[in-house]
Amino acid sequence: MVNGLPAVTALLPALILAFTGLALLLVDTVRPDARSNTSMAVVGAFGSLAALAATVWLTASGGVSPDGGAVLLFADAIKVDTLALFFTAIFASVTALVLVAAHDYFHDHANPAAFYSLVTFAATGMALLAVANSLAVVFVALEMVSLPSYVLVAYLKQDRGSVEAGMKYFLVGALSSAIFLFGISLVYAATGSLILADIASASIEGLAGVLGVGVVMMIGGVAFKTASVPFHFWAPEAYEGAPAPVSAFLSSASKAAGFVVAFRVFTEAFPLEMAVSANVDWMLAFAILAAVTMTLGNFAAAVQEEVKRMLAYSSIGHAGYALIGVAALTVDGPANGTVMGAAMAHLLVYGFMNTGAFLFVAMAERWGVGRTFEDYAGLARRAPVASTAMAVFMFSLAGLPPFAGFFSKYFLFQAAIDNGFLWLAGLGAINSVVSLYYYSRVVKALWLDDPESSSALDAIDVRPTALYAAVIFAAVATVLLLPGFGPVIETAEAAASALF
C-alpha cells in the first residue's frame, strides 16, 4: 500500500462514490423543497471527480500494494488491482459527465434529487463489481447496479415510453439475474468455492458437465449486462425510452461494468488451460457472440430512423467489438494480455464518445427538436459548437482518424490478428466500414441538410450550460485520447496481462 496507509485505502474510489450518494441524500434532506438541482449536480460531480482522482492517484502511485500487485481484502472477497482501477476510472468519468448533464436535462423535473443519488449508487455498485473477487460479491454488486438502473430508466413517470422501457428492462433483467445466479450456484456445486482463485484450483472430477452449464449461464448474465446477443433486445427499448442521460449512463458505464465481470471472472475463475481441458470453451462462446453481436448491432443500426435508437444499436455493435477482448484468447496466446488490454482501452474511449453522443441527444430532447434524422437537419446552423462535438463523436465511433476511436479499434483488431484471430478482426473491420454509413447520416443531417422549415430551428431557444459543458468535455477527451493514447493502452495492457 502507498506509504503505509491502511489497505482499505485501495477501496477509496468506491467509498468516495458511496459517500457521495449519501451526501446527495443529505442535501436533499436539508433542502427538500429546493426547486433548483444545482447543489445536487455540484455535489455529485465533485464526488465522482474525486473518485476519478482517487483511481488515477492509486494507479499512478505504482499499484496499490507494496510490490505493485493486487490488494486482497475481506478474506479475499475483494481484489483491488490495476484492472479494477482502470474500469473504475471509466465509471467515474461517465458518472461525472452524466451528473453534470442531468442538471439541465431535469431542470423542470418535480423531484430531481433521487436521480443523482441513484446514479451515484449504481456507480458505487460498478466500482464494487470491478473489485469483486468472489462470485457472491459479483452477484451482489451486479444487483446493486441493476436495481437503481431499473428505476432510472423509468424515471420520467409521466412518460409512457420511459415507464414501458423500465418495465421491459426490469423483466429481462430479473430473468437474467436469476439465470446468472443459478449459474453461480452450479459453479459452486462443481467446485465448492465462490472465490475466483479457489474455483480455478478446485478439482472438478466428473463434474465438468455441471460446471459447463454454470459457465454458459454466467455468460448469459454477462450478455445481458453488456447488451450482447442473445440478451440484447432490451437495450434498444430501454435506451430509447429512458431519459437520454440515463441511456448514456447505461450504454457506457453499465456496459463496461458487464465487461469487467467478463474480463476478470472468466480469466481468473476458469483459466484458459482449464477451460480447454474441461471442455468448457467459453472463449469460443464469446467469439461467436462477438461476431453475431457486432454484425447484428451494426446492420440493425443502419436501418433505424431515430437517432437515439440508432445509437442504441450501435452500442450493441460496440459490445461486439469489446467482446473480442474475451474472445480472441488462446492458451499461451502471444497477445492475450494485449487483446484484452485493447478491449479495455476501447471501452474507455467508448465511454467518452458514446456518452457524449447520448448527451447530445439529451440536448436535442431538452430543445425538443424531435427524434429522427430529419428532425436533426440543419441544427449546426444554430448550434455549431455542439454539432461539431457530435461530428467528433460520430466519426470517432466509426473509427475514423484523427479521433481516439481510430486507435482504440485499430489496436483491438491488430491484437486480435497477432493472437491468430484474423477472421474476427476482419469481421470487425467490415462492420466498422458499415458503421460509417449510419454514423455519417447524423453528421450529414446536422451539417449538410437544410432545416425542414425556417421555423424548425426556433426550438433552440436555450443554451443549457451544463449540458454544453459535458458534451464539449467529452468531445475534447475524444480528441485528446488520440495523442494521449499511449499511457492508456500501456496501463490497460499491463492490467490485463496480470490476469494471464
Place this chain on the structure above:
Amino acid sequence: MILEALMAAAFVGALTVFLAPDEWAGRLAFAISLIPFVGSLYLWSGFEAGGNALLGGEIAYATQIEWLEVGGRSVSWFVGLDGISLPLFVLTTFLVPLAILSAWTPVDARQSQFYGLMLFMEANLLGVFAALDFFLWFVFWEAVLVPMYFLIGIWGGPRRKYAAIKFFVYTNAASLLMFIGFMSLVFALGDSVSSFALPEIAQAIAAGDLGTWFGIPPDRVAMVAFLAMFLGFAVKVPIVPFHTWLPDAHVQAPTPASVLLAGVLLKMGTYALLRFNFTMLPEQASMLAIPIAAIAVISVIYGAMLALAQKDLKRIVAYSSVSSMGYVILGLVVFTEYGIGGATFQMVAHGLISGLMFMAVGVIYNATHTRMVGDMAGMADRMPVTVGILVAGAFGYMGLPLMAGFAGEFFIFVGSLSAPALPYAPVFTALAMFGIVIVAGYLLSAMQSTLFGPFELETDYEVGPAAFHDVAPLAVLLVAIIVLGVAPDIFFEMIRDAAVPVVEGVTIDG
C-alpha cells in the same frame, strides 16, 4: 520545433476563427494564414538538407518523439522535410491565404465555420507533407478528408451533398485499401523494423528484410502491397478510371475549396505514390512499368478528351487536372532523375496553375452566375484584368515557355525520353506530348467563345470588374508561376537532390 509551431498556428487559428463572429472571420483567417506562409519562407531560406528523407538522406527540421507502441513497434511524432516535401509544404502555405482571399466574395453564409475549416485543412495538409511516421501521416491524411467533406457539402453547388458523399466514400475506401496494403508490408518485415518510421521501413525493404507473411512469399507480399497502395493512391490522384469523383467534387465545391482540392489535395496522391510505391518498392514499380505508363498516357489523353467535350468552364479545368496528373505519373514511372524530379516539380507547378484557373473561373462566376461556355461572350470587355490573367494562366497550362508548367513538363519529357527502366519510353512520351495539343485545343476554344468577341450575357444588373481582393490573388499566383518558370532551380535543385537517391536505389546511411 518550427514545423510544429506552424501547424499549431493553423490549428489554433482554425479554432479561433471557428468561434469568431462571421463579420470578421474572413479577415482574421487571412491574417492567421500568413503566419504559416511566412514561417515556411523562413524554412525554405534556411533549408540545407540533401538527399531523400526516406533513403538515409538528411532530414531538415526533424523532430522525433515517441508516442506509443503497438505490437512491439513504436509510433512516434516524427516530422521533417526534405527536397521533395519542402516545395509542397511551401505550396500549401502559399495557396491557403490566396484561397481564403478568393472566398471573401462568394462565401456569404456561416463564414466563421468556413474559414475555420479552411485553416483546419491547412494544418492537416502541412502534417501530410511533413509526417515521416506512418501512423502520424495516416492520421493527417484522413483528417484532410473531414474538412473537405464539409466544405463541399455545406457551401457547394446544387448537388453538393451527392458530391460530398461521393468524395468521402471514394477516398475513404481508397484509404482503407492503402492502409491494408502498407500494413501487410510492415507485417512481412516482421522483427526487422522496430517502428513505423517511414525511413526505417523504406530502408529495411531495400535491405531485403521482407519475409513471408501468413505463408505468402516476400515478393508476392510486396506486389500485393504495391497494387493495394497504388489503387488507394490512384483514387486520390486521380488516375483514369478512378477519377469519376473528381469532376463532381470540383464542380460542386466552392471556389476556394476547388483551389485547394486541385492545388494541394491531388498532390497528396502523387506525393504518396512517390513516397510509398516508387521509393519503397522500386522493383515492383519497374515490373509494372509498362501498364503504369499506359495508364498515365491514357489519363493524359482521356482526361484531355473529356475536357474537350465539356461546356462548363469549371468542368474543363477539372478534367484537365486528370490530364496533368497523368504527366506526373509518367514522370514517376520512368525512374530517371529528371522524370521523378520533373514529376515533383510538376506537382508544384500544377498546384499554382490549376489554383489560378479555378480562382479566375470563380471570379467570373461571381460576376455572371454562370459557367456555361454558351451563356456568355466577350467577358474581356467587362473584366479586362481577370480575363488577362486567366488567359495567361491558360497559356501556362498549355506549357508556354518561361512559365512553371513548361518547366515541369519539359523536365518530365526529358526524363522519360531516355528512360532505361521503361521499354518503349519514346512511344509513351510522344503519345503523352500529344495531350498538350488537345489541351491547347480545348482551352483556346473555350476562351475564344467566352472571353472574346462582343459582350453577351443576359443579366438584370451591370457586370463590372472584380474587386481588388478577388484579382490580387490571381496576380500573385501569376507572378509565382512566371518566377518558377524563369527560375525553376529555386525548387528543382533541392527536388533533384532528393530524387536522385530514389533513382539510384537505396543507399543506407548515404
